[in-house]
Amino acid sequence: MLLDEQQVAYRMVLNAVQKAKNADRKEVVIVTGGPGTGKSVIALQLLGELYRRGVPALHATGSQSFTKTMRKIAGARKREVQDLFKYFNSFMTAEKNSLGALICDEAHRIRETSANRYTRAEHRTGRAQIDELIDVAYVPVFFLDEHQVVRPGEMGTVADIKEAAAKRDIPCHVVPLDSQFRCGGSDAYLRWVVRLLGLEPGGPVTWEPDGRMQLLVAESPQEMEAFLEARRAQGYGARMSAGYCWRWSPEPRPGEPLPPDVVIGDWARPWNLRGDRSVSGAPPAALWATDPAGFGQVGCVYTAQGFEYDWSGVIIGPDLLWRGDRWVTDRTESKDPVFRRSTSDADVDRLIRNTYKVLLTRGMVGTVVYSTDSETRAKLRELVGGSARESARV
16 A cells, blocks of 8 residues: 555656557656655556556666565566566667666666676667666656765766756656655654764754654674564564675685674674575575575675665764764775775765665664764764663663
């Protein structure tokens, strides 16, 4: 069941598809909203309805984890249903207007170009990925959250898409989603996170519990993990994630233990797997967020983005520090290979903050946050109040 503002977006797309078919004219729809506003729910309901109507339509993302999970969920059905789920770079050679609609979920992950090192020379045209996505369908639909751009070269902003549509003289409609359904339905929590990280003006504010979302600070990773284990024992799902501040060892051979790369004092845990196969009981990367065996590994933003779980444990690494009256980002502490020398300090700062925004908004019931830095932990305690240790006694 879609709620009112979700219905507006849903109906607008269906009407646009019908108009495009009757008038042979394209239309672009952009649906914006923060984490948990129902973007993916609308996207999947649209895909299902268009499939039932016989309209040629596909779902696409820039996330291997997200698309593989969608294919797995659809796997019990016909192969043709699995084939509805593609990637943004699947349309380099596609025929123009060969689809009635293209549902672009997580569109903030659109890249400058679809070409990569594996692309054949004849397909390296330099064409923008946004142009490919707009060209392939009568009604391209983009679901996005601009505060979830986490890599250099991601181009999925409202302005980018509007500009690409305007160049082709294609009408473009924007539908904002405001109501929050993740994070316990807590609009207050989402606003708190955005203010905390300086993604909106005004500075951090004290968290005032609203009865919808629980927020706690842990004094150590052991305390955070023990708290989450206790919640799992009560039947909740939980995951731990962290900023990309620890090196990532090569994938172990089958039967070998996972290397404990995320080391904080005498606590050490492995990153989630990177590959497509399970190793030593840990799920493949694409299933880390949904397979119960994913709890034993620390997830990074690329495996967590697009997913949700009951309880979220977030480790803020040394790439984001509270100093005096502001956040300071330290790019030298980031081990993310996407940050190159050519990536400006301003871009690195924005992307690191966006990364923690993604990680802090995965939980549906509650979030436990821990910082490796004592001054940052003190600031978090000042803002949050509640501790994991005290709550564990309840």
